[in-house]
Amino acid sequence: MDTAFTLLNTIQSLSTEHPVAFAVSVLLIMITEGLLLVGLISVMLKIFIRPGSRTRRSR
Amino acid sequence: MPIEDVTSIAWLLVLLGFIVGTLSGFFGVGGAFIMTPALNILGFPIVYAIGTDLALMLGSSTVATIRHFRFGNVDIRLGIYMVLGTIVGVWLGKELVFFLLASGDAEMVIRLIYIILLFSLSAFMVYDYITFITRPHLQANKPNTESRGTHLSRRLRQIKLRPMVKLPASGIRQISLWVPLSIGVITGFLASFLGVGGGFIRMPALIYGLGVPTSVAVGTDLFEIIFSSAFGAFLYAMEGKVILLAAMILLLGASLGAQVGSYATRYVRGMRVRLYFALTIFFAGVSVTLKQLGVWHDIPLLSTIAGYLIVGVATIMMMIIVVKLILGLIAHHARGDHPA
Numbered sequence: 001m002d003t004a005f006t007l008l009n010t011i012q013s014l015s016t017e018h019p020v021a022f023a024v025s026v027l028l029i030m031i032t033e034g035l036l037l038v039g040l041i042s043v044m045l046k047i048f049i050r051p052g053s054r055t056r057r058s059r
Numbered sequence: 060m061p062i063e064d065v066t067s068i069a070w071l072l073v074l075l076g077f078i079v080g081t082l083s084g085f086f087g088v089g090g091a092f093i094m095t096p097a098l099n100i101l102g103f104p105i106v107y108a109i110g111t112d113l114a115l116m117l118g119s120s121t122v123a124t125i126r127h128f129r130f131g132n133v134d135i136r137l138g139i140y141m142v143l144g145t146i147v148g149v150w151l152g153k154e155l156v157f158f159l160l161a162s163g164d165a166e167m168v169i170r171l172i173y174i175i176l177l178f179s180l181s182a183f184m185v186y187d188y189i190t191f192i193t194r195p196h197l198q199a200n201k202p203n204t205e206s207r208g209t210h211l212s213r214r215l216r217q218i219k220l221r222p223m224v225k226l227p228a229s230g231i232r233q234i235s236l237w238v239p240l241s242i243g244v245i246t247g248f249l250a251s252f253l254g255v256g257g258g259f260i261r262m263p264a265l266i267y268g269l270g271v272p273t274s275v276a277v278g279t280d281l282f283e284i285i286f287s288s289a290f291g292a293f294l295y296a297m298e299g300k301v302i303l304l305a306a307m308i309l310l311l312g313a314s315l316g317a318q319v320g321s322y323a324t325r326y327v328r329g330m331r332v333r334l335y336f337a338l339t340i341f342f343a344g345v346s347v348t349l350k351q352l353g354v355w356h357d358i359p360l361l362s363t364i365a366g367y368l369i370v371g372v373a374t375i376m377m378m379i380i381v382v383k384l385i386l387g388l389i390a391h392h393a394r395g396d397h398p399a
Contacts, residue, residue, distance in 0.1 A: 008304050015299030023296035026114050026303060027289055033307060034118035037314035038125050 065305045068101055076312030081377045084123040084320025086336050087277030088258030089116040089284050092343045093373045096366035107302055110295030114306035115313060116288035123317035124281045132278030134228035137239055142286050144243020152251025170351050173253045177344030180263055184337035191330050212270025229271040242268045258284055259340055273329030323380045326387025342372040
């Protein structure tokens, strides 16, 4: 956790010295986090919801 | 804002992200009109609130677009035409703002137009909904009502100015390329002129101007928000006005909310989505009016009330969407089939 915060602090500190690098990092991080969360939620939906739909399989 | 301050309100940020994400996925808007005042209430200086919200919008619109794409609700071709038109419109809007700034009364004019637009759009959409539910012959043809488009969209489709394009994902057999481009220019112009994301203008423009079904309008609008928010977030980050950790925490809730909102569009009729949207922007109009009155008469309390009002309305709307989704899922399970 501390390592993650240190990394985030380092990226945030880029905003003063290397604004372009910070801006690009923001875009990449937000898109990557979005894609990861879509994948994670899809997997969770498959695990927790699909097995419950027995009706379709029984048909 | 130091990292410790952000982590101390982490759960609030996740909840806020969920509320705005749900509305974003359901209505196809960025949700800046809710998120910016909410972050401001939580202690973010206004410029940081805007910058952080833009970064969040990039992530949440990506999530919601992917979900809508899987449902077949994104017309990528139409989205690209609209983006091209929007770029021109944004530039024109910026030029007009700078011209008005030079003449003096820019801010008051812009705010008044913003308030009038919110109330007019809301009133028109409520009128449209009431007309729909009070005419039995329209209700009898419910499945076809959306595909037939609006009176305006049918007239616009008759324009035969080349090149003509096909937009099958939106149910449009043939339309002049200049129509979606022009709508992009107009909505981009208004968004840039008013200093807002523009999702709340584009969504009704796609429905009433092009006759796009509500669910496709929502998905296509979200697709366009990816580009506009990426551009906005880049500009604010260049100025160091994005708090990355806050945006990342907000996205945790927003990504879940965006999927909930996107799923809910499958269980709520298009006309009902329009009604909820109209009610939300009506209260957004009330909130902006209160805020503006607070500025004009120097009453800070009105600005605070405006912020709480819009967050409260967004919370109630989120609850309605979640309940609709749960009821829809129960009904589907009862029938024995399964969504997506």
